[in-house]
Amino acid sequence: MSTTGSRDAMLGALGAVLLLGAWESVARSGIVSPAVFPAPSAAVLGTLARMPLDDIAGHVAISLGRIVCGFMLGAMLGITIAIAAGWYRILGNLVRPVIEMLRPIPPLAWIPMAIVWFGLGEPSKIFVIFLGAFFPILTNAYRGIAGIDPVLIRAAQTMDVRGLRLLTKIVLPAAMPDIATGLRVGWGLSFGVLVAAELIAAESGMGFMIMNARQFGEVGVIIFGILLIGACNLVTDWGLAMLIRRWLGKWHSI
Amino acid sequence: MSALRDRPALQGAMFIVALFALWELASALGWLRVFQFPPPSRIAEALWELAVSGFPEGVRIWTHAAVTIARILQGFLLAMITAIPIGLVIGRAPLLDAATLPIITFARSVATLSLLPLAIVWFGIGELSKVMLIAYGCFWVMLTNTIAAVKYVDPVLIRAARTMDVDGARLFTQVILPAAAPRLLAGARVALGVGFMVIVGAEMIGTIRGLGALIMEARNFYRTDISIVGMVALGLLGIGLTAGLAWLERVLLPWNTGLASVRR
Amino acid sequence: MRPWIELRGVTKRYDGDAARAPVLLDIDLNVAENEFVTLVGRSGCGKTTLLNIVAGLVEASSGEVKVDGARVTGPGRGKGVVFQQHALFPWLTARRNIEFGASSRGLDAAAARNEADQLLALVRLSEFGEKYPNQLSGGMQQRVAIARALALDPQLLLMDEPFGALDEITRIEMQEELLRVWSSRRKTVLFVTHSITEALMLSDRIVVMRANPGGIAAEYRIDRPRPRNRSDAALAALHEQLWTQLR
Numbered sequence: 001m002s003t004t005g006s007r008d009a010m011l012g013a014l015g016a017v018l019l020l021g022a023w024e025s026v027a028r029s030g031i032v033s034p035a036v037f038p039a040p041s042a043a044v045l046g047t048l049a050r051m052p053l054d055d056i057a058g059h060v061a062i063s064l065g066r067i068v069c070g071f072m073l074g075a076m077l078g079i080t081i082a083i084a085a086g087w088y089r090i091l092g093n094l095v096r097p098v099i100e101m102l103r104p105i106p107p108l109a110w111i112p113m114a115i116v117w118f119g120l121g122e123p124s125k126i127f128v129i130f131l132g133a134f135f136p137i138l139t140n141a142y143r144g145i146a147g148i149d150p151v152l153i154r155a156a157q158t159m160d161v162r163g164l165r166l167l168t169k170i171v172l173p174a175a176m177p178d179i180a181t182g183l184r185v186g187w188g189l190s191f192g193v194l195v196a197a198e199l200i201a202a203e204s205g206m207g208f209m210i211m212n213a214r215q216f217g218e219v220g221v222i223i224f225g226i227l228l229i230g231a232c233n234l235v236t237d238w239g240l241a242m243l244i245r246r247w248l249g250k251w252h253s254i
Numbered sequence: 255m256s257a258l259r260d261r262p263a264l265q266g267a268m269f270i271v272a273l274f275a276l277w278e279l280a281s282a283l284g285w286l287r288v289f290q291f292p293p294p295s296r297i298a299e300a301l302w303e304l305a306v307s308g309f310p311e312g313v314r315i316w317t318h319a320a321v322t323i324a325r326i327l328q329g330f331l332l333a334m335i336t337a338i339p340i341g342l343v344i345g346r347a348p349l350l351d352a353a354t355l356p357i358i359t360f361a362r363s364v365a366t367l368s369l370l371p372l373a374i375v376w377f378g379i380g381e382l383s384k385v386m387l388i389a390y391g392c393f394w395v396m397l398t399n400t401i402a403a404v405k406y407v408d409p410v411l412i413r414a415a416r417t418m419d420v421d422g423a424r425l426f427t428q429v430i431l432p433a434a435a436p437r438l439l440a441g442a443r444v445a446l447g448v449g450f451m452v453i454v455g456a457e458m459i460g461t462i463r464g465l466g467a468l469i470m471e472a473r474n475f476y477r478t479d480i481s482i483v484g485m486v487a488l489g490l491l492g493i494g495l496t497a498g499l500a501w502l503e504r505v506l507l508p509w510n511t512g513l514a515s516v517r518r
Numbered sequence: 519m520r521p522w523i524e525l526r527g528v529t530k531r532y533d534g535d536a537a538r539a540p541v542l543l544d545i546d547l548n549v550a551e552n553e554f555v556t557l558v559g560r561s562g563c564g565k566t567t568l569l570n571i572v573a574g575l576v577e578a579s580s581g582e583v584k585v586d587g588a589r590v591t592g593p594g595r596g597k598g599v600v601f602q603q604h605a606l607f608p609w610l611t612a613r614r615n616i617e618f619g620a621s622s623r624g625l626d627a628a629a630a631r632n633e634a635d636q637l638l639a640l641v642r643l644s645e646f647g648e649k650y651p652n653q654l655s656g657g658m659q660q661r662v663a664i665a666r667a668l669a670l671d672p673q674l675l676l677m678d679e680p681f682g683a684l685d686e687i688t689r690i691e692m693q694e695e696l697l698r699v700w701s702s703r704r705k706t707v708l709f710v711t712h713s714i715t716e717a718l719m720l721s722d723r724i725v726v727m728r729a730n731p732g733g734i735a736a737e738y739r740i741d742r743p744r745p746r747n748r749s750d751a752a753l754a755a756l757h758e759q760l761w762t763q764l765r
Contacts, residue, residue, distance in 0.1 A: 012363055015356030036376065090265065097266035098273070104492035108454045109466065109485045112473035116290055116481075154575055155605035159622040159670060160594035173609045195365040196455035200470075207368065214371035222371050230364040237363070251609050251650040 009238035016230075038220050040227070046220035056209075060232065063205040066122065067187075067194045070129025074186060077130075078137035079179060086145030087167055099138065107131040107193045111200055125197045132193035133186035140185065144178025145171055177252045180244045187240055191233050206232070292479035297486075300479035309472060309480050313463060319487060322453060322464045325381065326495075329388025330449045334442065337393045341400025345434075346426075351401060358398060366391035366448070367455045374460070384456045391452045392445040399441025403434035436510050439503045446495055454488065465491065520587060521548035522674065522706045523572060528581035530567055530732075541567050543731035545581070549706060556709040556721040560764060564732025565710045566678055572708060573597050573676045586673055594622075598672030598705075602679045604659040606651040612662045613638060613647035619669030630669075637665040640699055657688040664699065674706040681716070693719050697744055714760045718753050719746055726763050736763060 020040045026032075027039035038046070047056075081099075085092035107128050114124040148171055156162075156170045198207020206229050213221035274294050280286045281293035288296065301315070308314035344350045370387060377383035407430055415421075415429045457466025465488050472480035503510065528545040532538050542564045549555045557565040570576040571583055574593040583590040585597065593599075598619075606615050613634050620630035638644045641661040651659055660680055667675060681689045693716060700707065711717055717724045721740060728735040738756060746753060 011356040012359040013356075015358065015360035019357055019360060089262075093262035093265040094269040097270055101270070101489070104489035105485050106451050106454045106488060106492070108451065108458065109469055109488050111458065112469050112481050113478065113485070116473060116478055149603075151601055151603050151605045152607065154593070155599070155601060155607075157575065157593040158573060158597060158599040158667075159619055161622060162594075170607070173607070176609065192365050192367065192451065196367040196458075199367060199370060200455065200458045210368060210371050214374060217375075219372070219375055222375070226364060226368045226372065229368045230360065233365060234360075234363040251652065 009234055012234045036219065038223065040223065043220040043223040047224035050221065059204060059206050059209045060228070063194060063198065066125050066205065067129055067190050070126045071133045071187060071190045073126070073130045074133025074190070075137050075183060078134045079141045082138050082141035082145055086142055103135050108196050111197060115201060120201065125202060128197050129190050129193050132189040136185040136189055137182040140182025141175065141179045144175030148174045176248055180248055184240060184244065188237065195229055289476065289478055292482060296479045297482050300483045304480060304483055309468065309477065310462060315487060318463060318465050318468045319491060322457065322466065322491065325384050325464065326388060326449050326453050329385045330392050330446055332385065332389040333392030333396050333445060337396035338400050341397045342404055345401040345404025358394060362394045362398065366452050370456055370459065379460050384453065387456050388449045388452050391448045395445040395448050396441050399444065400438060403437035403441065404430060407433040435507055439507065443496065443499050446499060450492055450495065519550065522551040522586060523549035523708065524584040526582040528571060528578045528583060530571065531579045539731040541732050543733050545734060547725065547734065549708060552704045552706055554700070554707045554709065554720060554722045556711060556717040556724050557727055558711060558714060558717045558724055558760065559727035560712065560729060563727040563729040565727050569676050569678050569708060569710050573599050596670065596673035598667035598670045598675050600663050600667050600675070600677045600680045602682045604651065604663045606659060606662055608651050611648050611650055612643060612654065615662055616666045616669050619666040623670050633669055637669055640702060641665045641695065656684050657692055660684070660692060661695065664696065668703055672705060674708065677707065677709045679710055679712070694745065696720065714757055718757060724760065726760060
């Protein structure tokens with residue numbers, strides 16, 4: 001995972017341009033049938049002609065809405081449990097094995113049961129996205145809290161800091177870099193889970209848009225959707241990296 | 255009780271056993287609906303059924319697992335044999351590295367599973383589309399890690415080798431490659447994880463064999479107990495794959511104590 | 519005059535390993551108010567453990583530990599510590615780190631800021647107040663650490679090989695710096711080091727410790743006025759003596 005978010009975004013954009021340019025020329029040369037391998041320009045223009053911008057924007061909004069919900073839930077629960085498990089040893093001993101047992105199960109594998117529990121609507125997708133974010137955030141946050149340099153704790157103790165003050169003033173700030181890493185990884189995973197969930201079991205959203213297009217053989221829309229998802233991924237990841245840099249950048253080299 | 259206090263493993267194990275017992279009890283008492291939360295006993299029965307007669311009829315759990323593993327490994331290996339050589343070359347050529355970075359960054363931002371519909375259009379609904387999808391996901395991860403593995407070999411090691419008149423191809427095979435190996439294996443581990451995630455999603459569309467498909471199909475027939483067996487099987491598979499790679503790493507790199515020993 | 523630090527029969531055993539010789543066995547030690555005492559010895563002689571016991575970070579297996587007449591029950595409460603790794607909080611600036619120490623003893627925000635300014639000036643880092651620890655050199659970090667410990671207005675200053683991680687030249691500068699600061703804000707100091715020279719430059723009294731079991735081998739009083747000359751003949755003779763003692 002690269003470190004400078006804005007440089008990443010620009011490079012990504014440059015890469016996109018290069019790749020699309022190459023693709024465009026190959027497609028135009030007519031080596032492959034345009035039905036199977038359309039030029040990106042054709043894909044984009046074709047899609048825009050066929051689908052009103054409102055519709056597309058709607059799909060994007062729904063997708064982003066889901067991922068934000070799921071991610072925030074995952075972050076809140078993940079960090080809270082990490083703090084509780086890291087601070088209270090016995091709680092940690094009880095909770096960690098349960099987490100370790102659940103973690104190897106890929107989030108997507110939960111989809112059918114999520115539908116059983118929450119129905120076919122939004123909650124089931126948000127649940128699966130939540131799972132995607134929850135485990136990496138929990139793992140990283142826990143590592144940050146449990147792995148704090150003991151000399152910092154000792155130093156705080158010599159200054160009469162103990163109990164809850166020790167947690168809020170020392171342990172949490174010290175764990176922030178790890179928490180930030182967890183958030184970034186969790187977001188990336190959530191995104192992948194979102195797309196898959198929408199492909200498999202949704203009536204709206206960018207993933208659905210692609211799947212739907214396949215049923216009608218609209219390869220152009222599929223490609224458009226893929227590029228759109230990629231762009232959203234880049235932009236949101238860059239945004240998150242910026243936020244983290246602002247939060248931690250001064251004292252921690254991200 | 256004090257014996258319990260000092261044995262975290264025991265605490266954890268007892269807690270899990272207690273949870274299972276509670277689950278079983280809640281189901282027996284009717285607090286939990288069997289369809290929504292099949293109790294451990296039901297899941298065990300389903301496991302037996304899957305092991306002996308199979309679901310759908312005749313397809314036993316071993317077959318499902320084997321199919322899933324086969325798909326993962328094919329895609330994974332395809333990615334390895336392409337990404338590693340390319341990555342090694344790019345890693346040693348700063349110009350290439352800079353030139354390809356934007357392309358790689360963009361390609362990685364594409365959600366692998368979003369390519370599934372396209373893969374189906376291009377490669378049909380059979381095995382190839384799934385394998386290609388996994389290969390795509392694994393490829394970019396492995397490529398990035400390979401490039402980094404080569405780039406970040408501790409320059410001190412290279413300088414030391416040069417003072418011993420080791421250069422060119424020998425430098426590459428005898429110094430750079432071994433020094434890059436730990437990170438290469440770490441990258442392989444991540445790539446395998448990606449492949450694992452991708453296959454689960456890919457199997458949930460348009461196929462009835464494989465663990466992902468099993469989970470999906472079972473639900474369609476209201477056999478949530480079988481779905482959960484599938485989930486557990488996937489979890490165990492994930493653990494197995496990780497353990498397998500860890501073992502491979504111990505065998506190939508017995509000297510390795512972690513990335514710190516070769517990384518700058 | 520009652521001693522400031524009193525240790526009577528202090529023993530520390532290894533946890534769960536009764537067969538090994540204790541880390542510390544039957545230590546008796548007094549430190550007078552504002553005295554600068556250094557514990558010297560090889561690694562493993564228990565000097566750091568002894569320091570930690572006085573600091574309240576480690577509990578003695580048996581024996582009595584008193585500071586200013588009161589038994590030591592835990593860390594804090596006026597026992598400032600400077601560790602070998604600077605232990606500065608990386609998410610706080612130098613100034614904020616020192617303010618943290620000041621507000622721990624109950625100063626309000628304005629008073630804490632004031633105290634931090636004064637201490638920054640004392641350790642001659644006034645222009646570096648807004649820097650984060652990772653932007654400071656090793657010597658600067660330790661100066662901030664000392665300032666932070668002083669911000670507690672502590673009863674005593676416990677220093678565990680504070681200059682051990684620094685290069686030779688910085689080390690010598692820091693010793694001079696410490697003496698300067700100490701003459702301005704006099705405290706009782708218990709200092710741990712494995713460097714004989716350092717002990718000779720800084721202390722009123724040197725306590726030589728031995729290992730297996732950990733105990734006091736000898737004590738030496740030094741009456742030379744400070745700052746001391748490295749090439750002073752009397753000190754050189756003492757150096758020889760200590761060196762022989764420690765081998």
